Amino acid sequence: MDAHRRQRLTGVLETEGLDALVATTTENVYYVSGLRSISHALFRGLELYAVFTRRGTALVIPFIDTTGVAADRIEVDHLACYGKFFFEYADDPGEIGRKIREWTRAPAASPADALTGVLGDLGVLGRRVGLDEGGLFAPTWKRVEERLATTTLVPAYQMFRQARMVKGPDEVAALERAALVAEDGIAAVLAMLKPGVTERDAARVYEQEVLRRGAQPFFTVVTIGERAALADIHPSDRALRPGDLVRFDLGCLWGPYRSDISRTAVLGTPSDKQARYYAAILAGERAAIAAMKPGVPVSRLFDVAVRVTRENGLPHYQRHHVGHGIGLEPYDPPTINATTTTALEAGMVFCVETPYYEHGWGGVQVEDAVEVTPTGVRTLTRSSQDLAVV
Template identity: 30%
Template sequence: MNQRLTKLMNWMKTEDIPFSFITSSENVFYLTGFRSDPHERLLGVAIFQEAEPFLVCPKMEVTDAQNSGWAYEVVGYTDIENPWEMIQSRVNSRINNTQQIAVEKQHLNVERYEELSTRFPSATFVSAEAKLEQLRMIKDEKELASLKKAAEYADYAIKVGTEAIQEGKSELEILAEIEFEMKKKGIAEMSFSTMVLTGANAASPHGIPGATKVQKGDLVLFDLGVVYEGYCSDITRTVAFGEINDKQREIYETVLKAEQAAIAAVKPGITAKEIDLIARSIIADAGYGEYFPHRLGHGLGISVHEFPSITETNELVLQEGMVFTIEPGIYVPGVAGVRIEDDVYVTSTGSQILTSFPKELLFV
């Protein structure tokens, strides 16, 4: 039994939960080693206090699941079979008590909830999210190695993007060059939709790249990440195309100062709240507080956005093994949009920055 399953099973014993049914692709991968995107089809892993677990997936993926290292039963179903009947029979053959079922309440849709309720009518449902978040929050050495490699590829993608900038080239053209080069490197998947935003568009924190062309005097914002061995990176850099004005430079230097100060403060024992407020106060003192509308960062791992959230209200104490982003930004409509983001690992004494592309203002 792998350590992750054992930890979840021990939690189930402590909480007197006889049966967990985990259905998100991310948590199935975390617990089983099997990475799958089943689309609309059901994917799940059933876990018990003592009985042997089983994995359920589309029949076309059974061999892949077995080859992933999963050592227990794999239940495959075709598109004309009802997987819930298979699940019910296997659960009933393993345990008699289904008074409580742990599920991911944020992921389980109504249809699947109704299936479980119908087949296990005496059950009440409890949330497995908090425990799974806690387990995934602390990365082991293998996870850290994958995250470091994902960060290296993200650094390279930023390099490709900055070198692709030319006057008159559109955001989408630059984006296409980045993703083409990543495919050539063997990266099959970006961790989210790549962002290349120029000029006024960069002042939208979640802008959508389009046909806007780069012009002299623009700040160009890149926000991207890759998936490597199931783990995500996430980096943002903002660069100057030609000469920029004093206000743009001031905004950039303020964001850089805030980001560097927050990273310098990272260590076990400090709270997420304190880290956020360090960066936020620098931006506010410079007169741009209202233009920093989002949290300082978010956890990073199998999902590009996971626990913990680095916000000004989160009292969570940082621990060795956490990995999260630090990404302050200032977005002034009609003036400039700047964000600088790194992936940070909490060490025993401080932090290690996984992303390494230079942050001093780059002119291209």
């Protein structure tokens, strides 16, 4: 585990008076251990536990995930598996095979038994433990609670999110790369837009470019014309016509880290309303970004974005938030809204946005990834924020 993650998680232990944190969601398990489990992503409710303590770390995994731990060289201080799977071994099974055979000689009878064992190994059994409820069904929590009857369990999903709120240098680099790849995908679409191109056509080109650059598509919203007023919908066969707006809201994954950016284009010369409304939301987004520096409450950024958007051509502008943190989850805390008073810290990464949707007309949107620095803010996206005319 790198020093930044260790520091962030230790800070949670100190603040919350805990002796251990136990992760269960795919994002939190990765944050603690570095493990990305395919089976965890495939089977909802599958039990994986990644344990962080002051003395060390541990993993509890199903039998099948010993392959991922061995192949990806995941390093923890204690490992326990449970369940059943079947592997055969050649006379020389190789380094990975030898590790798997060793780890699976005596699987625990249940996930709860395995968790009890590693908590004991780490010296925190019977102590105060934060258990991430985000990846557990209610009956599973009850079974674990019964098995750990002498241990005090407290819900910890939000604690993990607080730890992940401030990113380390490697995380910022991954988030920046994800944002740049998404921009490259938009550029590829802008280069092929012409009358007759459908939302599906555009989405396909975007995702192909993302894959070509070594990332994975995460979500792809490309809406045309009147459909630009529809937030978060799948692409359709709506074809592009002269005068149509094209609203992009999309992202990708670089490793497990995400991007979420937006741009708007128009086929042909924009109308007065299109140009005026886009200029207004761009002014609001830029004002919010300019106001970002350590110590500023995120609610102030919300007020700035809405006020400046209204002052610059959209007097009726309304919005419930103007951005959010981003990282292993698409919405890491904090969200930039009117009620959240969390102060900005260096290392936070945000997607700042000021979308506008009007049914029967269309929509415009701009969204950029930014990193809070010790003295202000650094924009991770590099493409033009202007209304693209194609």
